[in-house]
Amino acid sequence: MDSFRTNPASDRYIDVDSDDDQDVVRQDGLYTQEFLESFELGLPPVDHARIEAATRSILEAVGEDPIRDGLLRTPGRVARMYDELLSGYRVDPQKLINDAMFDVDYSDMVIVRDIEFSSLCEHHMLPFLGHAHVAYIPNGKVVGLSKIPRIVDMFARRLQVQERMTHQIADFINEVLNPQGVAVVLEGFHMCAMIRGVKKSDSSMTTSAVLGTFATCAMTRSEFMEHLQRPRTRF
Numbered sequence: 001m002d003s004f005r006t007n008p009a010s011d012r013y014i015d016v017d018s019d020d021d022q023d024v025v026r027q028d029g030l031y032t033q034e035f036l037e038s039f040e041l042g043l044p045p046v047d048h049a050r051i052e053a054a055t056r057s058i059l060e061a062v063g064e065d066p067i068r069d070g071l072l073r074t075p076g077r078v079a080r081m082y083d084e085l086l087s088g089y090r091v092d093p094q095k096l097i098n099d100a101m102f103d104v105d106y107s108d109m110v111i112v113r114d115i116e117f118s119s120l121c122e123h124h125m126l127p128f129l130g131h132a133h134v135a136y137i138p139n140g141k142v143v144g145l146s147k148i149p150r151i152v153d154m155f156a157r158r159l160q161v162q163e164r165m166t167h168q169i170a171d172f173i174n175e176v177l178n179p180q181g182v183a184v185v186l187e188g189f190h191m192c193a194m195i196r197g198v199k200k201s202d203s204s205m206t207t208s209a210v211l212g213t214f215a216t217c218a219m220t221r222s223e224f225m226e227h228l229q230r231p232r233t234r235f
C-alpha cells in the first residue's frame with residue numbers, strides 16, 4: 001500500500017504515515033440506526049449450524065459422501081470461512097473510526113493506493129480480488145491512514161458486486177469525514193469469470209466513484225488519476 005498527501009500548489013508529496021499528535025475528535029451519535037442500515041451494518045451473528053447443514057446438503061446434492069474422511073470436517077470449515085469472509089456486516093464503525101479522526105487545517109489531497117482487497121461476488125459466491133485506490137480532500141477532518149484499508153475491508157468482506165462496493169466506500173468516507181470530495185477506484189479480478197464460462201483469465205474490471213470536488217472539478221479528478229499512473233514506490 002502506498003499513501004501520501006499532495007499539495008496541488010507546490011506539487012510536494014508529503015508522507016503522512018505517522019499518526020501524529022493531533023487531537024482526537026469524538027463523533028458519538030453519528031452512527032445511528034439509519035446510518036448502520038444504510039451501510040448494511042449491525043447484522044446478527046453468522047449461524048454456523050445452518051451453514052454446516054447446508055454444506056452437507058450441497059455435498060450430497062453433487063453426489064458426494066459428506067461423512068467420508070476428507071469431507072467430514074468440511075461443513076465446519078465452510079461455516080468458519082463464511083463467518084470470516086462475511087465479517088464486514090458486523091464491523092462496529094465507531095470502534096473502527098473514532099479513535100483515529102483528527103482535526104486538521106490543511107486541504108491537500110490524501111491518497112491511499114494499492115490497497116489489496118478480496119471479496120465474494122454475490123452472483124456466484126466466488127472470490128473477486130484486486131486493489132483499491134482511495135483519495136479524499138479534507139474539510140477540517142482526516143482519518144488515520146491505517147483506517148482506509150480497514151474501511152475497504154469492511155465493505156469487501158461481504159457478498160458484493162464491485163460497483164456497489166466502490167460506491168459504499170466513497171459514501172462511507174463522505175458521511176464520516178464530510179470531506180470536500182472523495183474518489184474511489186477498484187480494479188478487480190473475478191473468479192466467476194476466470195474459472196468458469198468463457199474463462200477470461202486475465203480480464204480485470206475497473207470501477208470508480210467520485211463525489212464532491214472529484215465530481216465537479218476535472219483537474220482534481222485528473223490529478224488523482226495521474227497519481228494512479230505513477231509507478232509504485234517501494235520502501
Ligand SMILES: [Zn+2]
Binds near residue numbers: 125126192
Ligand atoms: Zn460472479
